[in-house]
Amino acid sequence: MKTIDPAQTTLRDLSGYLNGAIAPRPIAFASTVDAAGRVNLSPFSYFNVFGLNPVTLVFSPNNRARDNTPKHTLLNVQEVPEVVINLLDYSLVQQASLASAEYPRGVNEFVKAGFTETPSERVRPPRVAESPVSFECRVQQIIPVGQGPGAANLVICEVLLMHISEKLLDENGKIDSRKTDWVGRMGGEWYCRASGNAVFEVVRPNQRLGIGFDQLPEAVRNSRILTGNELAQLANIEALPEQPKILDFSRENQNLPADADERHRRASQFLAGGDREKAWLMLLA
Amino acid sequence: MKTIDPAQTTLRDLSGYLNGAIAPRPIAFASTVDAAGRVNLSPFSYFNVFGLNPVTLVFSPNNRARDNTPKHTLLNVQEVPEVVINLLDYSLVQQASLASAEYPRGVNEFVKAGFTETPSERVRPPRVAESPVSFECRVQQIIPVGQGPGAANLVICEVLLMHISEKLLDENGKIDSRKTDWVGRMGGEWYCRASGNAVFEVVRPNQRLGIGFDQLPEAVRNSRILTGNELAQLANIEALPEQPKILDFSRENQNLPADADERHRRASQFLAGGDREKAWLMLLA
Numbered sequence: 366m367k368t369i370d371p372a373q374t375t376l377r378d379l380s381g382y383l384n385g386a387i388a389p390r391p392i393a394f395a396s397t398v399d400a401a402g403r404v405n406l407s408p409f410s411y412f413n414v415f416g417l418n419p420v421t422l423v424f425s426p427n428n429r430a431r432d433n434t435p436k437h438t439l440l441n442v443q444e445v446p447e448v449v450i451n452l453l454d455y456s457l458v459q460q461a462s463l464a465s466a467e468y469p470r471g472v473n474e475f476v477k478a479g480f481t482e483t484p485s486e487r488v489r490p491p492r493v494a495e496s497p498v499s500f501e502c503r504v505q506q507i508i509p510v511g512q513g514p515g516a517a518n519l520v521i522c523e524v525l526l527m528h529i530s531e532k533l534l535d536e537n538g539k540i541d542s543r544k545t546d547w548v549g550r551m552g553g554e555w556y557c558r559a560s561g562n563a564v565f566e567v568v569r570p571n572q573r574l575g576i577g578f579d580q581l582p583e584a585v586r587n588s589r590i591l592t593g594n595e596l597a598q599l600a601n602i603e604a605l606p607e608q609p610k611i612l613d614f615s616r617e618n619q620n621l622p623a624d625a626d627e628r629h630r631r632a633s634q635f636l637a638g639g640d641r642e643k644a645w646l647m648l649l650a
Numbered sequence: 651m652k653t654i655d656p657a658q659t660t661l662r663d664l665s666g667y668l669n670g671a672i673a674p675r676p677i678a679f680a681s682t683v684d685a686a687g688r689v690n691l692s693p694f695s696y697f698n699v700f701g702l703n704p705v706t707l708v709f710s711p712n713n714r715a716r717d718n719t720p721k722h723t724l725l726n727v728q729e730v731p732e733v734v735i736n737l738l739d740y741s742l743v744q745q746a747s748l749a750s751a752e753y754p755r756g757v758n759e760f761v762k763a764g765f766t767e768t769p770s771e772r773v774r775p776p777r778v779a780e781s782p783v784s785f786e787c788r789v790q791q792i793i794p795v796g797q798g799p800g801a802a803n804l805v806i807c808e809v810l811l812m813h814i815s816e817k818l819l820d821e822n823g824k825i826d827s828r829k830t831d832w833v834g835r836m837g838g839e840w841y842c843r844a845s846g847n848a849v850f851e852v853v854r855p856n857q858r859l860g861i862g863f864d865q866l867p868e869a870v871r872n873s874r875i876l877t878g879n880e881l882a883q884l885a886n887i888e889a890l891p892e893q894p895k896i897l898d899f900s901r902e903n904q905n906l907p908a909d910a911d912e913r914h915r916r917a918s919q920f921l922a923g924g925d926r927e928k929a930w931l932m933l934l935a
Contacts, residue, residue, distance in 0.1 A: 369812040385825025416802025459882035466855035479863030517701025527654040540670025542840040555827040563848035570751035578764030597744035
């Protein structure tokens with residue numbers, strides 16, 4: 366491991382480490398207005414959902430690392446404490462990147478980046494018609510954390526109204542994560558496209574608690590074959606199969622391999638097929 | 651678009667919409683201790699980096715939606731304001747999910763989920779030996795936002811020390827986003843694996859500002875072939891090619907298609923190959 370003391374590291378290097386490490390980051394495409402009503406639109410990946418009661422999103426337009434000046438978005442929410450946070454799918458990523466350029470204050474990035482303004486219902490900034498999801502927000506507070514170049518300005522946003530494209534919804538009106546095509550920000554100029562084969566499911570822990578790694582039989586825990594991901598699936602069972610079941614399995618499968626590694630390989634195949642019970646029987650029979 | 655008023659929506663539905671929409675989210679695997687020194691380890695996807703000066707991470711152990719009780723992690727950082735935020739790559743995702751189960755307070759999820767404790771240098775909670783990146787943090791403040799079930803508790807963390815696995819680094823000691831294998835959280839039980847084909851590059855806007863969509867020739871802007879992503883790449887040029895260059899291109903390419911759509915298709919191919927200049931020449935010649 367390389368150990369890094371932030372106090373001994375340049376802002377430029379810190380930003381490289383943090384953006385490369387804390388990833389993929391969701392992107393807030395923030396629409397704001399200044400006191401004169403001039404519109405700004407800019408992407409921020411120092412952003413996430415944080416609370417449900419009220420629905421709370423937080424993003425940070427940091428002081429510019431280059432010269433410690435405030436971003437236009439920060440100036441705008443200080444003047445008019447309202448923002449529409451629009452989300453970005455893959456089809457919009459190049460346009461949004463274009464909107465991140467440092468156009469002078471007062472230049473409308475909707476125009477520069479080719480997006481369409483739609484009036485909001487509860488706030489003054491317009492929303493992005495092309496975005497599959499938009500949140501109309503009141504800025505509840507702005508909390509500076511630290512000072513100087515690169516310091517955070519946490520913009521705490523309360524969501525007043527959400528707009529969700531029907532094309533993301535399943536037959537029950539819920540968002541289906543196989544229908545979304547979100548992009549996340551990574552280090553440097555890298556992004557991640559969160560769809561297709563990149564998306565996978567992890568079964569939540571049981572309501573009844575899993576036995577845990579400490580209750581795995583020694584020979585399983587120290588397997589030369591099974592990975593941590595596989596052991597975790599095994600440890601998430603609430604109890605090991607009972608003896609009669611194990612005996613039945615042995616009777617039904619006369620030619621079980623004597624070699625432990627081979628047993629573990631077959632258990633691994635059962636896990637890949639989603640059959641944790643058979644995997645356990647293969648290990649215990 | 652479906653419009654949703656949070657005030658009229660159940661917490662359960664809100665959480666479905668927000669987790670499905672604001673994605674992929676990075677995951678903080680937080681190690682904390684209580685006053686008696688008992689260790690807790692739990693994942694949180696309401697998390698991100700926010701500031702560089704000082705280096706600031708924020709995560710939120712929300713009040714439980716079910717019964718409005720505080721999570722053990724929150725109780726711990728209230729007792730001992732220190733945390734190690736470990737990051738998760740694909741090889742650790744099943745074990746981390748196991749650690750998210752509601753084991754009673756005082757149960758050490760390092761043990762239950764099969765992780766190895768490594769002593770930290772600056773704080774009391776141990777770090778996860780298996781994590782490719784860990785941040786030793788002092789909790790600077792805890793800011794509740796809202797109240798009741800699902801309300802946020804922003805834990806503002808100042809990074810004192812970072813540990814980064816050498817295997818993520820390039821020859822200059824920087825994180826290489828083609829070497830990381832991060833996972834992000836999505837809606838329901840879905841995750842995203844941010845590596846391989848899911849990772850792509852978007853060239854940053856020029857230092858010299860791009861001409862923008864408003865300066866695209868009408869016929870290009872209204873193309874039936876070129877996508878928003880392609881138009882954005884074209885609009886990111888600081889000036890259109892000059893007349894002599896266009897004439898040279900015409901001379902060198904005698905059989906340019908007369909059909910505009912066909913020209914746009916070829917421009918699209920040049921863009922896919924990373925040659926924006928040729929794409930423009932194809933459109934203008």
